[in-house]
Amino acid sequence: MDKPALSWTSKSERRPVAPGVLVEVPALSYHAPGQERADRRLGNKLVFGDNLAALAALAPDYAGRVRCVFIDPPYNTGSAFAQYDDGLAHARWLGLMRDRLELLRVLLSEQGSLWISIDDHESHYLKVLCDEVFGRANFVANVVWQKKYTIANDARWLSDNHDHILVYAKDKAQWRPNRLPRTEVMKARYRNPDRHPKGPWKATPLHAKSGSHGSRAFSFTFSNGVVWRPPAGTFPRFSSETLRRLDQGGEIWFGKRGTTAPARKTFLAELADAGTPSPTIWLHAEAGHNHEARDEARAVHPDQPFDTPKPERLLHRIIHLATAPGDIVLDFFAGSGTTGAVAHKMGRRWVMVECGRHCESHIVPRLRMVIDGRDQGGMSPALAWKGGGGFDFYTLAAPGIS
Structure with missing residues (x-):
C-alpha cells in the first residue's frame, strides 16, 4: 500500500541543477589582521548566487559535515518584499522547497538538524513535504x-503574533539537542525549608504516567510509617531500593507538618550543570521579536533596513541547541546575514548563500562590523564579543570556468 504523500501540479517536474564552481572574490572577502585561514576549504563562506546551484556546488566538500541548517524561506504570503519574491505560486513554492530540502539533506551530518522558520500560510504543507524528504520518524x-x-x-x-519553526533531525535516533541554561526564575523555584545539607530543592512526584502493568499494585512503607501507593492510573517512578535510599538520606518530603503525599527532593545542585530541555513555545522575552530584529538591522543600515530580519537571540537559541563550538552552520536564504553573524560570535563555522543584491550591500558590511568588533548589539554583550575571524566571499561560475 502506498504511503500518503503531498501532491501538487508539476510535482514531477524538476529543474536541472548545474552545480557550477565557487569562485572567490578577494575584494569582498574579509579577515581580521593575521587571522586568514591556511585551509579555507571548510572556512566561513558567503556565497552570492542561486541557492540550488550553490548547494550542489558545496556538496563535494560539505556532504555529511553540516551540523545545523537554519532557513527562513519566502513565506509565499502574497506580500511584495524588496528582497524576495514572496508571492510565488503555491505549486512552484512547493517545488522550490522540495528541491532544496533534498540537497540540504545530503549536506547534513548524521547528527545534524534542520530548523525552518515559516508562518501559517505554508507551515502545514511544508510539514508534510519535510516528512516526505526526511521521514516522519525524524520530525522533532x-x-x-x-x-x-x-x-x-x-x-x-485574529492578530498574527507567532511564526513556526519546524525542527527535523537527519537521524533522530542519533540527534540530541543541547539543553538551555536554567534561568534565575527557574532557580528561584528551588527552596530549602528543612535546611537540607545539599541545598535548595524542589518536590518531585513519586509517580509517573507510564510503567509496567504489574507495578500498579506497588506499595512502599517509609521509616515514619507512611504507606505510599501510586495514584490510580499512574505508576511508581522509583524502585523500592531507591525509595529506601532516598528515605534514609532525608530526601523525601512529607510537607511541613508531615501530612502531605510524599515527594522526592530534587536538588538544584545536582541539576545545575545539566540545564533544562527546550520548551516548544518560545516567548519574545526569551527568544527576541521582530521589532528587536529591525532595530538590529537599522544599526548596520539606518537608511536601508532589511524588511524581514530575525533577531539575534532567536538564532543564538537555535545554534546553541543544535551545535557545539567549531561545528558548521548553513543558511541558504541568508537574508540580512543574522545566522552567520551569530554563528561567528558563537565560535561556529558558517556558510551563507544569498541571491539578492543585499548579499553585498547588507550582509558584507554587517559581517565586517562583527569581525572588527564594532558590532556591539544583539548577542555581542552576552557573548563578550570583541571581534576576530573572517570569511571568504564567493560567486558561482558556470561548470568548467574557474
Whole structure:
C-alpha cells in the first residue's frame, strides 16, 4: 500500500541543477589582521548566487559535515518584499522547497538538524513535504515563536503574533539537542525549608504516567510509617531500593507538618550543570521579536533596513541547541546575514548563500562590523564579543570556468 504523500501540479517536474564552481572574490572577502585561514576549504563562506546551484556546488566538500541548517524561506504570503519574491505560486513554492530540502539533506551530518522558520500560510504543507524528504520518524518538534508582543488592533480576523519553526533531525535516533541554561526564575523555584545539607530543592512526584502493568499494585512503607501507593492510573517512578535510599538520606518530603503525599527532593545542585530541555513555545522575552530584529538591522543600515530580519537571540537559541563550538552552520536564504553573524560570535563555522543584491550591500558590511568588533548589539554583550575571524566571499561560475 502506498504511503500518503503531498501532491501538487508539476510535482514531477524538476529543474536541472548545474552545480557550477565557487569562485572567490578577494575584494569582498574579509579577515581580521593575521587571522586568514591556511585551509579555507571548510572556512566561513558567503556565497552570492542561486541557492540550488550553490548547494550542489558545496556538496563535494560539505556532504555529511553540516551540523545545523537554519532557513527562513519566502513565506509565499502574497506580500511584495524588496528582497524576495514572496508571492510565488503555491505549486512552484512547493517545488522550490522540495528541491532544496533534498540537497540540504545530503549536506547534513548524521547528527545534524534542520530548523525552518515559516508562518501559517505554508507551515502545514511544508510539514508534510519535510516528512516526505526526511521521514516522519525524524520530525522533532514544531516550535511556536512569539514574533510580536503587541496585539494588531487593526487585524481583520485574529492578530498574527507567532511564526513556526519546524525542527527535523537527519537521524533522530542519533540527534540530541543541547539543553538551555536554567534561568534565575527557574532557580528561584528551588527552596530549602528543612535546611537540607545539599541545598535548595524542589518536590518531585513519586509517580509517573507510564510503567509496567504489574507495578500498579506497588506499595512502599517509609521509616515514619507512611504507606505510599501510586495514584490510580499512574505508576511508581522509583524502585523500592531507591525509595529506601532516598528515605534514609532525608530526601523525601512529607510537607511541613508531615501530612502531605510524599515527594522526592530534587536538588538544584545536582541539576545545575545539566540545564533544562527546550520548551516548544518560545516567548519574545526569551527568544527576541521582530521589532528587536529591525532595530538590529537599522544599526548596520539606518537608511536601508532589511524588511524581514530575525533577531539575534532567536538564532543564538537555535545554534546553541543544535551545535557545539567549531561545528558548521548553513543558511541558504541568508537574508540580512543574522545566522552567520551569530554563528561567528558563537565560535561556529558558517556558510551563507544569498541571491539578492543585499548579499553585498547588507550582509558584507554587517559581517565586517562583527569581525572588527564594532558590532556591539544583539548577542555581542552576552557573548563578550570583541571581534576576530573572517570569511571568504564567493560567486558561482558556470561548470568548467574557474
